[in-house]
Amino acid sequence: MDIILAEQRIKELTKAIEYHNNRYYNLDNPEISDYDYDMLLRELENLENDFPTLKSPLSPTNKVGGERGEKFSPVTHTVPMESLHDSFSRSELFDFDRRVREVAPNVKYVVEPKFDGLSVSCEYRNGVFVRGSTRGDGTVGEDVTDNLMTIRSLPKKIENAPAFLEVRGEVYMSFDSFNELVKEQEDNEEKPFKNPRNAAAGSLRQKNSKITAKRKLDIFVFNIQQIEGVEITSHHQGLDYLTELGFPTAFYNIFENMQEAVEEIERIGNMRGTFDYAIDGAVVKVDDFATRELLGSTAKYPKWAEAYKYPPEEKATKLLEVEINVGRTGVLTPVGIFEPVFLAGTTVSRATLHNKDFIDEKGICVGDTVIIRKAGEIIPEVLSVKEHGENAVPFEFPKLCPSCHTPVVRDENEAAIRCTNTDCPAQLMRHLIHFVGRDAMDIDGLGPAVLEQLVNEGLIKSPADLYRLTVDSITALDRKAEKSAQNLINSIEKSKHNELYRLVFALGIRNIGLKAAKLLCENFANIDDLMNAKAEDISAIEGFGLIMAESVVNYFSAESTKNLIDELKELGLEMKPSEQKKKGGIFEGKTFVLTGTLPTMKRSEAGKLIEQNGGKTSSSVSKKTDYVLAGEDAGSKLTKAQQLGITVISEEELLNMLAE
Numbered sequence: 001m002d003i004i005l006a007e008q009r010i011k012e013l014t015k016a017i018e019y020h021n022n023r024y025y026n027l028d029n030p031e032i033s034d035y036d037y038d039m040l041l042r043e044l045e046n047l048e049n050d051f052p053t054l055k056s057p058l059s060p061t062n063k064v065g066g067e068r069g070e071k072f073s074p075v076t077h078t079v080p081m082e083s084l085h086d087s088f089s090r091s092e093l094f095d096f097d098r099r100v101r102e103v104a105p106n107v108k109y110v111v112e113p114k115f116d117g118l119s120v121s122c123e124y125r126n127g128v129f130v131r132g133s134t135r136g137d138g139t140v141g142e143d144v145t146d147n148l149m150t151i152r153s154l155p156k157k158i159e160n161a162p163a164f165l166e167v168r169g170e171v172y173m174s175f176d177s178f179n180e181l182v183k184e185q186e187d188n189e190e191k192p193f194k195n196p197r198n199a200a201a202g203s204l205r206q207k208n209s210k211i212t213a214k215r216k217l218d219i220f221v222f223n224i225q226q227i228e229g230v231e232i233t234s235h236h237q238g239l240d241y242l243t244e245l246g247f248p249t250a251f252y253n254i255f256e257n258m259q260e261a262v263e264e265i266e267r268i269g270n271m272r273g274t275f276d277y278a279i280d281g282a283v284v285k286v287d288d289f290a291t292r293e294l295l296g297s298t299a300k301y302p303k304w305a306e307a308y309k310y311p312p313e314e315k316a317t318k319l320l321e322v323e324i325n326v327g328r329t330g331v332l333t334p335v336g337i338f339e340p341v342f343l344a345g346t347t348v349s350r351a352t353l354h355n356k357d358f359i360d361e362k363g364i365c366v367g368d369t370v371i372i373r374k375a376g377e378i379i380p381e382v383l384s385v386k387e388h389g390e391n392a393v394p395f396e397f398p399k400l401c402p403s404c405h406t407p408v409v410r411d412e413n414e415a416a417i418r419c420t421n422t423d424c425p426a427q428l429m430r431h432l433i434h435f436v437g438r439d440a441m442d443i444d445g446l447g448p449a450v451l452e453q454l455v456n457e458g459l460i461k462s463p464a465d466l467y468r469l470t471v472d473s474i475t476a477l478d479r480k481a482e483k484s485a486q487n488l489i490n491s492i493e494k495s496k497h498n499e500l501y502r503l504v505f506a507l508g509i510r511n512i513g514l515k516a517a518k519l520l521c522e523n524f525a526n527i528d529d530l531m532n533a534k535a536e537d538i539s540a541i542e543g544f545g546l547i548m549a550e551s552v553v554n555y556f557s558a559e560s561t562k563n564l565i566d567e568l569k570e571l572g573l574e575m576k577p578s579e580q581k582k583k584g585g586i587f588e589g590k591t592f593v594l595t596g597t598l599p600t601m602k603r604s605e606a607g608k609l610i611e612q613n614g615g616k617t618s619s620s621v622s623k624k625t626d627y628v629l630a631g632e633d634a635g636s637k638l639t640k641a642q643q644l645g646i647t648v649i650s651e652e653e654l655l656n657m658l659a660e
């Protein structure tokens with residue numbers, strides 16, 4: 001390649017990598033697989049090696065991680081949180097070994113699994129967990145102490161602790177917790193997380209630690225960053241000590257040569273399907289700290305460690321049939337059923353085919369041999385058709401709902417095809433599951449199996465029928481004891497006293513999630529006001545757009561909704577109003593966006609103050625924003641405010657406004 005072309009390609013790659021970095025680190029929502037990303041980075045690294053004069057000091061090959069978001073306060077890492085250099089072949093590992101042996105001919109290596117989560121640092125003073133932070137750009141991370149507090153396996157207080165200890169670990173979500181979460185998200189027709197890593201990152205970087213607590217995160221601790229009062233001279237000694245203190249650590253082994261280390265890496269690779277957590281590789285580390293000192297670091301990673309990344313597994317299998325699932329809002333989702341294959345640790349026999357367009361674009365026919373792969377190690381995806389089956393014909397997307405046989409419709413500008421029949425049994429099941437859910441009416445003891453029985457027996461045709469159940473009607477179902485029937489009735493009774501927002505969420509109005517349901521109820525005094533609200537009134541609520549507003553109005557104007565609400569009222573649902581948005585404070589009707597570090601207050605404190613005085617806070621700057629309260633290091637939000645000509649105030653000015 002000549003230098004002109006190389007320069008052009010380096011520019012392209014840099015741009016693409018920066019784009020994907022932002023999606024991955026800042027938005028927790030990557031667009032391409034890690035493997036594809038690694039290949040882009042590798043191509044850039046190779047070009048920079050071939051044309052050293054073209055390498056910019058700001059190259060992504062020189063930088064760790066993403067940027068620090070504005071959600072959390074900054075934490076400066078005394079000991080930088082470095083990244084790792086990746087190898088994709090044995091020969092690269094032996095190159096690494098050669099470089100190390102120039103400095104330390106008798107090196108010993110520790111090999112351990114490389115967890116696929118997100119990196120955090122945790123600090124302990126006299127054994128008490130005092131602060132935890134994300135890696136950020138390696139130098140400055142985000143303070144996520146409250147969220148780390150929710151991780152059960154992370155010790156909060158350690159016995160016989162050193163005066164000061166900073167450890168580094170990887171927060172992850174187990175496959176079990178991840179599958180549970182995705183199922184919940186799918187049932188609610190929310191966009192599910194793509195893999196456990198994104199789920200872990202998205203959950204840890206939550207403003208509301210109550211949400212983090214529900215997500216069941218876990219941690220493996222793999223390094224001592226700093227320690228006072230205890231002397232440790234090697235990595236394996238450090239790991240043993242951490243285990244002794246009660247930290248969850250992973251297994252490791254020590255080797256005297258690279259050949260054995262490579263075999264261990266292969267062994268771990270072969271085992272990866274047996275772990276309950278995702279690993280994306282293994283790490284080889286120089287054991288002795290003094291040798292590490294000698295080897296040093298580059299701007300991005302230590303020269304004493306090397307990661308080996310396992311390639312994503314792909315397999316060919318036959319598509320046997322396409323099943324159509326009907327979701328709560330009636331969306332028909334095609335699911336491919338394959339001849340079972342063992343892939344990246346689990347047996348795969350189904351994968352979503354997303355929608356009609358996906359099937360048409362790939363030209364997928366029943367009977368074809370297709371290539372499937374696990375992206376991000378977990379969710380199987382269909383990559384391509386490898387070979388058309390002999391008599392394979394293109395899959396015909398059904399024109400009727402498979403559950404109720406009503407003709408389906410496709411909305412304009414939407415890939416989704418829906419069944420719009422409100423009495424559709426498939427939707428009814430989904431709807432009921434949602435209706436009784438924890439964030440909705442919160443009725444204990446009504447799992448999918450019981451609901452299905454009740455629906456099959458014809459006892460339940462709508463959510464209102466739940467309130468018509470009796471102990472007798474339930475005990476009549478097979479194997480239901482009187483006691484459990486009574487418990488069920490009790491929890492159904494209890495749900496009658498719920499606050500209105502639960503019902504509004506439970507109704508499953510399109511585009512209305514839990515937060516929107518709460519907002520609606522804070523802005524309308526009771527169900528009747530809400531049912532009579534006009535789209536303009538609803539879209540005036542901060543956080544609501546016209547689509548959401550219309551969705552609410554359409555839903556409540558339907559005759560079937562009116563009947564349902566009447567029935568529910570008659571059956572004794574209290575529909576308790578929520579506390580109404582405070583009216584009349586000095587910030588009444590004003591929306592604030594808070595950004596940067598304030599001189600004396602935490603942003604959450606300032607937010608509370610604003611809300612106590614009738615104002616609202618929002619996380620993004622728009623034309624609806626009245627004030628941007630900016631502190632130090634206010635980033636893009638400040639710029640946006642300036643572009644839109646929105647008044648920017650300081651903490652002092654805020655306090656002056658309140659004093660007036």
Ligand SMILES: NC(=O)c1ccc[n+]([C@@H]2O[C@H](COP(=O)([O-])OP(=O)(O)OC[C@H]3O[C@@H](n4cnc5c(N)ncnc54)[C@H](O)[C@@H]3O)[C@@H](O)[C@H]2O)c1
Binds near residue numbers: 307
């Ligand atoms: N798909 C995308 O769009 C996209 C974009 C950016 C980054 N990525 C992915 O992110 C990763 C690159 O990020 P990175 O800089 O964090 O590098 P990395 O994940 O490859 O390696 C460094 C990280 O490994 C972690 N780690 C886990 N177990 C460890 C152990 N036992 N010892 C030491 N460290 C351990 C550390 O927390 C450290 O931060 C790659 O996997 C890349 O594919 C993907």
Ligand SMILES: [Zn+2]
Binds near residue numbers: 326402404420425427
């Ligand atoms: Zn239907």
